[in-house]
Amino acid sequence: KQEVTQIPAALSVPEGENLVLNCSFTDSAIYNLQWFRQDPGKGLTSLLLIQSSQREQTSGRLNASLDKSSGRSTLYIAASQPGDSATYLCAVQGTTDSWGKLQFGAGTQVVVTP
Amino acid sequence: GAGVSQTPSNKVTEKGKYVELRCDPISGHTALYWYRQSLGQGPEFLIYFQGTGAADDSGLPNDRFFAVRPEGSVSTLKIQRTERGDSAVYLCASSASPGDTQYFGPGTRLTVL
Numbered sequence: 226k227q228e229v230t231q232i233p234a235a236l237s238v239p240e241g242e243n244l245v246l247n248c249s250f251t252d253s254a255i256y257n258l259q260w261f262r263q264d265p266g267k268g269l270t271s272l273l274l275i276q277s278s279q280r281e282q283t284s285g286r287l288n289a290s291l292d293k294s295s296g297r298s299t300l301y302i303a304a305s306q307p308g309d310s311a312t313y314l315c316a317v318q319g320t321t322d323s324w325g326k327l328q329f330g331a332g333t334q335v336v337v338t339p
Numbered sequence: 340g341a342g343v344s345q346t347p348s349n350k351v352t353e354k355g356k357y358v359e360l361r362c363d364p365i366s367g368h369t370a371l372y373w374y375r376q377s378l379g380q381g382p383e384f385l386i387y388f389q390g391t392g393a394a395d396d397s398g399l400p401n402d403r404f405f406a407v408r409p410e411g412s413v414s415t416l417k418i419q420r421t422e423r424g425d426s427a428v429y430l431c432a433s434s435a436s437p438g439d440t441q442y443f444g445p446g447t448r449l450t451v452l
Binding site for chain 1: 343370372374379380381382383384387389394395398430432437438440441442443444445446
């Protein structure tokens with residue numbers, strides 16, 4: 226059974242510092258991995274999707290890496306801003322009988338202080 | 340274009356009552372998903388549709404939960420004989436096809452008193 230873990234559960238950094246968010250998963254047989262952002266009381270906003278064959282994806286200040294064999298993904302956010310304050314969730318999509326559905330971690334709550 | 344929409348945004352009901360939650364996916368998306376999120380947790384998969392049929396309903400917790408998507412677009416999640424433990428945020432997502440990026444709606448917060 227796939228388990229997805231995000232450590233730390235919470236993180237506070239001063240504005241301008243780079244953010245490093247970690248995600249680990251127990252079953253390396255994944256189809257893709259997706260990073261989301263969730264603001265309080267809101268739905269999820271997709272940030273990046275990495276296919277299992279890819280090593281990384283980039284979008285603006287965001288960069289996500291994937292090491293499937295070791296079951297790890299890292300989301301880097303460069304030069305953090307107060308507007309980056311949110312909860313960040315990673316989710317994996319499996320293959321075969323896990324096809325279609327996402328398995329989520331519990332998230333990392335980020336606060337960027339001015 | 341319009342994103343995924345969900346109605347109502349909030350629903351308060353009494354224990355034992357029946358509720359329906361609606362999801363309107365992005366136009367043209369064939370795959371639709373329902374998740375449930377409790378406070379401090381990541382979303383938990385409930386069911387997903389490919390077109391009109393439920394491709395995987397393994398996440399539905401028991402037979403009080405049922406979902407339909409009769410015309411391959413709008414979906415309704417139905418909960419019978421609600422219990423206090425059903426209180427959560429119910430999220431809907433859609434994707435162009437299974438395996439593609441999932442786009443989420445704002446959710447319906449269900450409170451069972």
